Amino acid sequence: MVKRVSILLILVFCGMILNAQEEQISPPVMDYSSPREYTIGGITVSGVNYVDHYVVIGLSGLEVGSRITVPGEAISGAIEKLWNQGLFSDVRIKATKIENNNIYLDIYLEEPPRLSTFSIEGLRRSEEQDLTKKLNLRSGTMVTRNTLNKAETTIDNFLESKGFFNADVEIKVNDDPEMPNRVILDIDIDKNDRVRIADINFYGNEAFSDFRLERTMDDTRKRSLINIFRRSRYIRSDFEKDLERIITFYNENGYRDAKIVADSIYFISDNRIEIDIDIEEGKKYYFRDVEWVGNTKYPSEYLDFVLGIEKGEVYNQTKLTERLQLADNSVSSLYLDDGYLFFQVTPVETRIDGDSIDLEMRIREGDQARINRVIITGNDKTNEHVIRRELRTKPGQLFSKSAIIRSQRELANLGHFNPEALDVRPIPNPDDGTVDIEYVVEEQANDQLEISGGWGAGMLIGTLGVRFNNFSTSNILNRDAWRPLPSGDGQTLSIRAQSNGSYYQAYNISFIEPYVGGINPNSLSLSAFHTIQTDIWDRTVEEGASIKISGASVGFGQRLDWPDDFFTLYNEISFQRYSLNEWTGYFLFSDGQSNNLSFKTSFGRNSIDQPIYPRRGNTFNLTLQMTPPYSLMNDKDYSQMEPHEKYRWIEYHKWTFEGKWYSRIIGDLVFYSGAQFGILGYYNSDIGPSPFEGFDLGGDGMTGYNLYGRETIALRGYENGSLTPIRDGSKAGNLYNKFTMELRYPLSLNPQATIYLLGFIEGGNAWYSTREFQPFSIKRSAGIGVRAFLPMFGMLGVDWGYGFDEIPHRPGANKGQIHFVLGQQF
Numbered sequence: 001m002v003k004r005v006s007i008l009l010i011l012v013f014c015g016m017i018l019n020a021q022e023e024q025i026s027p028p029v030m031d032y033s034s035p036r037e038y039t040i041g042g043i044t045v046s047g048v049n050y051v052d053h054y055v056v057i058g059l060s061g062l063e064v065g066s067r068i069t070v071p072g073e074a075i076s077g078a079i080e081k082l083w084n085q086g087l088f089s090d091v092r093i094k095a096t097k098i099e100n101n102n103i104y105l106d107i108y109l110e111e112p113p114r115l116s117t118f119s120i121e122g123l124r125r126s127e128e129q130d131l132t133k134k135l136n137l138r139s140g141t142m143v144t145r146n147t148l149n150k151a152e153t154t155i156d157n158f159l160e161s162k163g164f165f166n167a168d169v170e171i172k173v174n175d176d177p178e179m180p181n182r183v184i185l186d187i188d189i190d191k192n193d194r195v196r197i198a199d200i201n202f203y204g205n206e207a208f209s210d211f212r213l214e215r216t217m218d219d220t221r222k223r224s225l226i227n228i229f230r231r232s233r234y235i236r237s238d239f240e241k242d243l244e245r246i247i248t249f250y251n252e253n254g255y256r257d258a259k260i261v262a263d264s265i266y267f268i269s270d271n272r273i274e275i276d277i278d279i280e281e282g283k284k285y286y287f288r289d290v291e292w293v294g295n296t297k298y299p300s301e302y303l304d305f306v307l308g309i310e311k312g313e314v315y316n317q318t319k320l321t322e323r324l325q326l327a328d329n330s331v332s333s334l335y336l337d338d339g340y341l342f343f344q345v346t347p348v349e350t351r352i353d354g355d356s357i358d359l360e361m362r363i364r365e366g367d368q369a370r371i372n373r374v375i376i377t378g379n380d381k382t383n384e385h386v387i388r389r390e391l392r393t394k395p396g397q398l399f400s401k402s403a404i405i406r407s408q409r410e411l412a413n414l415g416h417f418n419p420e421a422l423d424v425r426p427i428p429n430p431d432d433g434t435v436d437i438e439y440v441v442e443e444q445a446n447d448q449l450e451i452s453g454g455w456g457a458g459m460l461i462g463t464l465g466v467r468f469n470n471f472s473t474s475n476i477l478n479r480d481a482w483r484p485l486p487s488g489d490g491q492t493l494s495i496r497a498q499s500n501g502s503y504y505q506a507y508n509i510s511f512i513e514p515y516v517g518g519i520n521p522n523s524l525s526l527s528a529f530h531t532i533q534t535d536i537w538d539r540t541v542e543e544g545a546s547i548k549i550s551g552a553s554v555g556f557g558q559r560l561d562w563p564d565d566f567f568t569l570y571n572e573i574s575f576q577r578y579s580l581n582e583w584t585g586y587f588l589f590s591d592g593q594s595n596n597l598s599f600k601t602s603f604g605r606n607s608i609d610q611p612i613y614p615r616r617g618n619t620f621n622l623t624l625q626m627t628p629p630y631s632l633m634n635d636k637d638y639s640q641m642e643p644h645e646k647y648r649w650i651e652y653h654k655w656t657f658e659g660k661w662y663s664r665i666i667g668d669l670v671f672y673s674g675a676q677f678g679i680l681g682y683y684n685s686d687i688g689p690s691p692f693e694g695f696d697l698g699g700d701g702m703t704g705y706n707l708y709g710r711e712t713i714a715l716r717g718y719e720n721g722s723l724t725p726i727r728d729g730s731k732a733g734n735l736y737n738k739f740t741m742e743l744r745y746p747l748s749l750n751p752q753a754t755i756y757l758l759g760f761i762e763g764g765n766a767w768y769s770t771r772e773f774q775p776f777s778i779k780r781s782a783g784i785g786v787r788a789f790l791p792m793f794g795m796l797g798v799d800w801g802y803g804f805d806e807i808p809h810r811p812g813a814n815k816g817q818i819h820f821v822l823g824q825q826f
Helices: 002-025 053-060 073-084 125-135 145-161 210-215 236-252 300-307 317-326 331-336 384-388 401-414
Strands: 036-046 067-070 090-099 102-110 114-121 168-175 182-190 196-203 259-269 272-280 286-293 344-353 356-364 370-377 423-429 434-440 448-456 459-471 491-499 504-513 522-534 546-559 567-581 592-606 617-626 653-666 669-681 694-697 710-713 735-750 753-767 779-790 794-803 815-821
Touching (some): 036 090, 073 102, 145 168, 196 210, 236 317, 300 317, 317 331, 401 434, 694 753
Parallel strands (some): 694 710
Antiparallel strands (some): 259 272, 344 356, 423 434, 504 522, 522 546, 592 617, 617 653, 794 815
């Protein structure tokens, strides 16, 4: 009995405890018909394990101690704020306890799973890599419905850009068995057949044929023999751009009211679509009278001349915009080059009479603006004075658009900055009529290290060279400036060595100061070299034979103001000594010493926009190198002299010309053309041409080693030196010409690796004398190549050229030839 009573009492006691706990955890009952004001006594967060609770409370906007109305906007607003974060799949806020006027809240969140990894099936490896970059799904990303929808949209757009409109995409979400709250995405893709454009139909076009309109579309083309090398895909964004091109084409031909009425795309089979485009052409218009209003600086007649639009000319909106605003010689440029920074011109159609349009050019000239400050940013290596001395914009000068463009070009040609990132930002100050100009530069590495091997003269030549293009002699004694070398003054220091052990050695050093005195653009160049070549493996050379060449030069260059300030003049004095010991087969004598004291003057012009991948501009150089006419200053009979006596002091006059032209065709596609000519003349017929300083034509211009005393000219498609004539067993090219045309297209314009493809045709030849010279008897070639400019190594590349013309007595010297460019510009 006692035992039964004890058990009963225990059960009653446990029931009381459970009832008390139930009362304790039950949330308070809220009367939603009677809102009440409470003070928040505490906030807790539940349901999540991977999110900081304090961050959640901060995002909700709720604070302990603040007064809120329940129910009310504070709670609903907090829920909305958390939901908008896109981080949670469920958000709830409930009251856990109410004491007097204090309310205790709990924010309950459900966190979606996070991504462990994902896989893609059904694509080629390259396609998979491209799609992976576009998806940008990283481990740890929350996988929500929005995440999956975005991924599916990205995949669809990617496949459509490849022409796969009927692709099937399935994204499977699987739990990661190794990690809690983690999932693995398996993306299965069935591309099905590629969808191509069968036809493009135009309706309403009378002025232009369907074929002509289709040619204006750059990205949307139907499959045909004409477009065999172009893709036939429909991409909506590209198609909309092509529709704009059609309207622009109409506008340029007088149809200012032309518009696309409608367009439609429809399937005609599982893998073919057709496109219909409805056009409303409107009337063709012509320019009639142009009136200028508000111009006080220039008379209307002169502005008509600058505008360049004749009465009766077809109305062309594109030309009108270019002649008013965009062209380098536009009306706006005319004013901007004279300080009128605040100049504005607005063309207004004042009358339309039939097919003729009268225009009124409303001008607001404003006041001339002077330059207040010139600001330079981004130069963390190059000293500021190096930049400022190249600028054509100085404080106090009138604002000039052309001066800014020229300053950009000069900075790009320094080679110290990324030309693609150069920026100029005029900052007008209308209150005082001045303007600040900020030049933004981005430093790029342009020092070069050359470590290469080349094959020449039957031996392997190793090369080690360094070229510092931003050296600073003024900081040589500054210990802190050696990082690793003193830099920042724009000077050039080059040191180079080549060797094949004891057979061949060459050393040279050069230094260039572009601004002597630091004020005027007058350059000083110093160089010295020494070459020793002995016992090379050539049957024509006796054992123990050798050639030693040593020399030095001093040059002075200056920038001219006439005919324009793109012209330069360079003068140089140089001396070389040639020491030959039984060295046969190369020059007109094989034993003895020759001295070459010469003066060189070079008159040139350089207007290219940048040095590595120029898109416009030209360069040319006309050079004369000459020695004193020793034989004309004495009574010696040179016809009876031995060669080593005749050539003890060599004499000659050497004329060369080189011109290069660059033109942008479209985008970054560039056409390059070049022409070269050279002649080595003599003063005395008894002496004849100099044994040194002739031309060696053919090949890649790289023999594998330096051979001073002869100018090497590249002509691809032929073996090195194969086009140089032979006289008396020695090479004797005293006259040559060469013509080149190239198409270039960049794959990368990144300053760390500028890469471009090229296709070329070229021709040239070399002769012994002017009597043999036939300017149109050239050796022709064509081919393709690639170039890569790496700051540390310079220009690298390879060409394949095919020589079309056979070389007498040199079978195999033409046809297919591979040429390399290593550590130097081609």
